Amino acid sequence: MRITILATTAVSESLGPLQDILVCPTCRSDLENAEDGLCCSRCDTFYQVADGIPLFGIFGESSDFSVQSEAGQAYEYKFTSASTPQSYDQQFVDDSHKRTRTEREVRILGNLLSRTGRVNAILNVPCGGGRLSQPLAQACSLLVEADVALPQVRFAREHGDYSEVSQAAWMTLSAFHLPCVDRGFDGVVCARLIHHFSEPEDHRRLLAELCRVAKQFVIVSFNDSFSVKSISRRLRGRHNPHTLNGALIDEMVRPHGFVLRTAPAVSPLGSRHRYALLTRS
Ligand SMILES: [Zn+2]
Numbered sequence: 001m002r003i004t005i006l007a008t009t010a011v012s013e014s015l016g017p018l019q020d021i022l023v024c025p026t027c028r029s030d031l032e033n034a035e036d037g038l039c040c041s042r043c044d045t046f047y048q049v050a051d052g053i054p055l056f057g058i059f060g061e062s063s064d065f066s067v068q069s070e071a072g073q074a075y076e077y078k079f080t081s082a083s084t085p086q087s088y089d090q091q092f093v094d095d096s097h098k099r100t101r102t103e104r105e106v107r108i109l110g111n112l113l114s115r116t117g118r119v120n121a122i123l124n125v126p127c128g129g130g131r132l133s134q135p136l137a138q139a140c141s142l143l144v145e146a147d148v149a150l151p152q153v154r155f156a157r158e159h160g161d162y163s164e165v166s167q168a169a170w171m172t173l174s175a176f177h178l179p180c181v182d183r184g185f186d187g188v189v190c191a192r193l194i195h196h197f198s199e200p201e202d203h204r205r206l207l208a209e210l211c212r213v214a215k216q217f218v219i220v221s222f223n224d225s226f227s228v229k230s231i232s233r234r235l236r237g238r239h240n241p242h243t244l245n246g247a248l249i250d251e252m253v254r255p256h257g258f259v260l261r262t263a264p265a266v267s268p269l270g271s272r273h274r275y276a277l278l279t280r281s
Contacts, residue, residue: 017142017167018054021121025056025179047179050150053157056179057148057172104266105191105275106135109219111264112277113139116217119186123213125175125193128152130160132191137165140186145170176202176209183215191275195223198241204252211256211278218258218278222249224265227272246276253278 022031022038029042037048037055048055109132119140124133127145129152137143143165145156153170162168173179175193188210194203210218224230225243233240250260263276 018169021180021184023179023181025177053153054171102131105132108264108275110135112219121185122187123185124189127156130156133160136189137162142167146173176205178209178213180213182212184213186215187217188214190220192221194220195242207252208256211253211258219275221273221275224272224274229272249276257281
């Protein structure tokens, strides 16, 4: 067991399903009880538990935890702002184009997850406001919703649809340093994150970390460099370092024991965003 008996019943109940999965994101050692939080048994880093939500979101506190690109840093800043989650998720309700896109993404996730079969535990990072959580909740017994900042996670907990999952938990974390044991989750879903980073090294590091904690599969969405939109931008001399493609992703995940199985586009006509299903080879 990774976490010893917790200080209060409330905290114990909220962390229950995570007990065998969580480790210190800094050094990956076991975590122990501390007042109002968890403490690493090796490096002594303290992680607060706020209202049942473990806070592992430590972006910016150490250069080792930072992303490489300026765009990535801007992304961190934007999404650690307390005012962001509601307005960001509200866009997907107010804007009919984005609402249609959400419906397509939910359908794609449902289709990909039907290929992997029902599993015990899925990590959803970043969960945002829970916009894409429903098909994940239908595909597992334990859904862990995680994002970089507490306001995002609180928003997801209040507004997401978790009616079809038997257990759900929420936490903050850095997707580059997941506070999880190797193969701690059957599946990891990472939607709309990797295209915020422009450095290939960030792409590689993020994919490696997702693969590390996934026992069976990773689903990761990306902007496709071979889409009509991307090719047209290149023809106009506008290089976009934020794009990837299936072959590149496959090459990046093979050293970690995964292969790309399929990567459907959100919309066959014009969309450059795709969802890649990676499974252990
Ligand atoms: Zn530690």
